[in-house]
Every structure is written in structure tokens, then in C-alpha cells.
Amino acid sequence: MDKQKQDQLKKEAAIKAAAMVKPNSVLGVGTGSTVAFFIDALGQRKEKENFSLKHIVTTSNRSKKQLESLGFKVDELADIDQADLTVDGADRVDDNLDGIKGGGGALTLEKNVAVNSKKIVWIVDESKLVHHLGGFALPVEILPISCEQNFKRFEKEGLKPQWRLDENGKRYVTHYGNYIIDLAIDPIPVPDGLADYLDHTVGVVEHGLFLNMCDKVIIAHSDGTIEEKDRA
Numbered sequence: 001m002d003k004q005k006q007d008q009l010k011k012e013a014a015i016k017a018a019a020m021v022k023p024n025s026v027l028g029v030g031t032g033s034t035v036a037f038f039i040d041a042l043g044q045r046k047e048k049e050n051f052s053l054k055h056i057v058t059t060s061n062r063s064k065k066q067l068e069s070l071g072f073k074v075d076e077l078a079d080i081d082q083a084d085l086t087v088d089g090a091d092r093v094d095d096n097l098d099g100i101k102g103g104g105g106a107l108t109l110e111k112n113v114a115v116n117s118k119k120i121v122w123i124v125d126e127s128k129l130v131h132h133l134g135g136f137a138l139p140v141e142i143l144p145i146s147c148e149q150n151f152k153r154f155e156k157e158g159l160k161p162q163w164r165l166d167e168n169g170k171r172y173v174t175h176y177g178n179y180i181i182d183l184a185i186d187p188i189p190v191p192d193g194l195a196d197y198l199d200h201t202v203g204v205v206e207h208g209l210f211l212n213m214c215d216k217v218i219i220a221h222s223d224g225t226i227e228e229k230d231r232a
């Protein structure tokens with residue numbers, strides 16, 4: 001699919017999700033190119049309907065800046081109890097509505113907002129769909145202090161680690177000053193087993209396996225249909 005077509009699909013899914021946001025609610029806003037379309041659509045609703053929200057929390061400075069440029073006030077996660085709804089993108093979504101996230105490096109804040117949300121909706125174009133998780137390297141945010149040991153540990157485990165690099169070829173540094181190791185395992189044989197292993201590896205801050213979290217996925221298909229899939 002070419003980029004123009006993919007952007008069109010991302011936009012359609014984003015507009016659908018923006019229509020679901022209830023006025024005066026607490027909204028979590030994710031990160032990424034699909035979410036950027038969602039923020040635009042939210043801005044249009046604000047203009048047309050004079051609609052406002054009780055609180056907005058976001059998962060990156062990129063989304064924060066975009067929201068603020070449209071006149072939304074953005075709060076910190078610590079300032080709210082729970083989001084009523086969080087809308088985010090995803091890098092891959094499987095048949096169970098489990099996903100890989102963190103392609104844009106925002107996984108830690110995204111997971112923190114996600115687990116503090118009553119409802120999570122992901123917006124994707126059809127290219128993100130997989131039957132079984134894989135097809136996209138799994139991001140792992142890692143503390144610099146023990147990152148070399150963890151990199152070697154992942155190599156020994158056959159997890160095919162790769163350092164994420166920035167545009168200057170240096171190690172990518174996250175919002176929290178950590179590194180990202182992308183695990184190029186495809187497919188991921190047992191996602192919950194891998195999530196458990198990473199959850200118990202000292203030095204791993206967070207990983208991009210988002211399992212049993214998403215409630216609904218809005219999928220824009222190239223045939224023009226918009227599908228809504230709910231967790232069973």
C-alpha cells in the first residue's frame with residue numbers, strides 16, 4: 001500500500017474514533033502518525049461543536065504539542081485518577097486484539113496511560129493486522145546501567161536484539177533517558193511467555209507487548225470499509 005493510501009486509511013480510522021469521544025470526559029491520547037490524525041479530528045470537533053474535555057493526558061511530547069497547538073490543555077497522568085477512554089495507534093494487532101506497540105518509542109508512557117484507562121481503543125489501517133503477533137520488531141525500553149548485559153542475555157536467548165538508533169546513528173534515547181532494544185523475533189511464538197520473561201528481567205523498564213489491554217480496534221480497510229472489532 002502506498003503512503004498516501006495508508007495515510008487516508010489512518011485518517012478514516014482516526015475520524016471514527018474522534019466521534020466516540022464524549023464531551024467533558026477524561027481522555028488519554030496516544031502517539032504516532034495515526035494518532036496525529038486523531039488529534040486533528042479532535043481539533044475539528046472542538047471548533048465545530050465547541051466541545052471540551054475534563055482532562056486530557058497524553059503519551060508523548062509530540063502529541064502534547066499538537067494538542068496544545070489546537071487549544072487543548074494537557075494534564076499529567078499524575079493529575080487524574082483514570083482516563084475514561086484512551087485512543088492510541090498500534091504497530092501490529094492480532095486476532096485476539098493483542099498488540100505490539102512502541103515503534104515510535106513511546107511504549108512506557110503509553111502502557112502507563114493504558115493501564116489507567118477504563119477503555120482502550122486502537123486505530124489502525126489494515127496493514128497492521130496479523131493473525132499471530134510478529135512482523136514488527138518488539139521494542140524493549142532498557143535502563144542504560146545494565147543494557148550491555150541485557151543485550152547479551154537477549155542474544156543468548158535467541159531474541160535477536162538490535163539497538164534502536166536515532167537519525168544520527170546514535171542509540172535512541174527515550175523520554176525517560178533509556179535505550180530501546182528491538183527484538184527481531186518473528187513470529188513471537190508465545191507472547192505471554194515472552195511478556196512474563198521481560199517483566200521479570202531486571203533493567204527492562206517496559207516492553208511493547210500490550211496483551212489483554214485493548215477493548216476495541218477500529219480498522220480502516222483499503223476497500224473503503226471501517227471495521228470495529230471488540231474484545232471477545
Ligand SMILES: O=C[C@H](O)[C@H](O)[C@H](O)COP(=O)(O)O
Pocket residue numbers: 030031032033034035088089090091100101102103104105106107110
Ligand atoms: O511508540 C509509538 C506508538 O506505539 C504508536 O502508537 C505506534 O508505533 C503506531 O504508530 P503509527 O500510527 O505511526 O503507525
